[in-house]
Amino acid sequence: MTAAIFNLNHPAHTVHWHFFSMSVANVVVIVVMLVVFAVAILAPFPGHGGGER
Amino acid sequence: MSSVSRKSWTARARERAVGALPPEKLLPDSQPSYMSSWIYVFGVLTLTSLIVIIASGSILALKGPGWWHLTGIGHFFNSIHMWAVELFFFFMVIHLWGKYWMAAWRGGRARVWITGAVTFLVAVPCALSGYVSQQNFDSQWISTQAKDAMNAAGIGAFWNLMNFGQMYSYHVFLLPLAVVALVIAHVLLVRRHGIVPPFQLSGAGAGAKPTSAARRAPDSGSEGTS
Numbered sequence: 198m199t200a201a202i203f204n205l206n207h208p209a210h211t212v213h214w215h216f217f218s219m220s221v222a223n224v225v226v227i228v229v230m231l232v233v234f235a236v237a238i239l240a241p242f243p244g245h246g247g248g249e250r
Numbered sequence: 251m252s253s254v255s256r257k258s259w260t261a262r263a264r265e266r267a268v269g270a271l272p273p274e275k276l277l278p279d280s281q282p283s284y285m286s287s288w289i290y291v292f293g294v295l296t297l298t299s300l301i302v303i304i305a306s307g308s309i310l311a312l313k314g315p316g317w318w319h320l321t322g323i324g325h326f327f328n329s330i331h332m333w334a335v336e337l338f339f340f341f342m343v344i345h346l347w348g349k350y351w352m353a354a355w356r357g358g359r360a361r362v363w364i365t366g367a368v369t370f371l372v373a374v375p376c377a378l379s380g381y382v383s384q385q386n387f388d389s390q391w392i393s394t395q396a397k398d399a400m401n402a403a404g405i406g407a408f409w410n411l412m413n414f415g416q417m418y419s420y421h422v423f424l425l426p427l428a429v430v431a432l433v434i435a436h437v438l439l440v441r442r443h444g445i446v447p448p449f450q451l452s453g454a455g456a457g458a459k460p461t462s463a464a465r466r467a468p469d470s471g472s473e474g475t476s
Contacts, residue, residue, distance in 0.1 A: 226340070234344050237288035 271442050278441075284448050292345035293440075299338035300433060304426065306331040311422055315385040335377050342370060354446040362443055365436040369429060375409075376425035382411055383421045393417070 210221040257265075309327050310318050318324040346366070355363035382393040393411040400406040410416055 230340060230344055233340075234289075234347050237292065237344065237348070240288055242286045242288055 271438060276438075276441050282445060282447065285445050289344075289348040290445065292341045292348060295341040296338060296345055297433065297437070299334050299341055300429070302334040303331060303338060304430070306334060307422065307426070319386060335380070338373070339377070342373070346370060349446070352446050352448065356446055357443065359439075359443045359446055362436065362439045365432055365439060369432040369436060372425060372428050372432060376421065376429055379417050379421035379425060382414070382417045385414075 212219050212221060212224050306327050310324075310331055313324060313327075316324075318328040349363070349366065378396075382389045382396070393414075397406060397411040400409050400411055
């Protein structure tokens, strides 16, 4: 069995801010989703010359 | 033999199905130009993830827990199954965000939106029941912790996390069946009503800067597929 890339032998790190409490892993995933969402809207779609296909 | 005056139920069903979804709508040759945006890709990415989930889950069900816990290839398919679920929700939530901001229920597409939203709601317990179906100490820990939340919500008698047989049946049969049925209905409704067009750019004001998707939409008010 191969070792994990990150050291997982500890309790999860969490982000605390007032009532907000979430694991760092979940925060990272949500931030990545927001970034992918923004890129999906703004990035040009390849191979599209305009007009109806 | 006299001719049959009334059509059979199979003929009526066929005519109704073809009328609602003719072949050129079911399998169209082209799509509107405004579909040429990355945000429209996330629906099919979600669908692709679901296919990988069903395929890898079927292999896991065939081989059993000894295989997925104790062999290298079993670990591999176990990981494929888990990461396909992660990607399924990742893509589905971005798809949901995109459709929400497009107001994708416009133009008589309420049922398209509703079937998508219900699919998301049904997929959540479908995935969570997988955590308690692993058959290891992790699943035992999760089930004994999460049962208190179910009991506090008053549904512990119907959704008993300590009942492995019930959880496994929900995870590998009942909830996947519901998800797949809802996804089929969702896709067929998308085919029937077409992709939702962007908002009218003319109402956005002179200073408004359209997105890359909207810039390529000369017929932004059109409905359905072209």
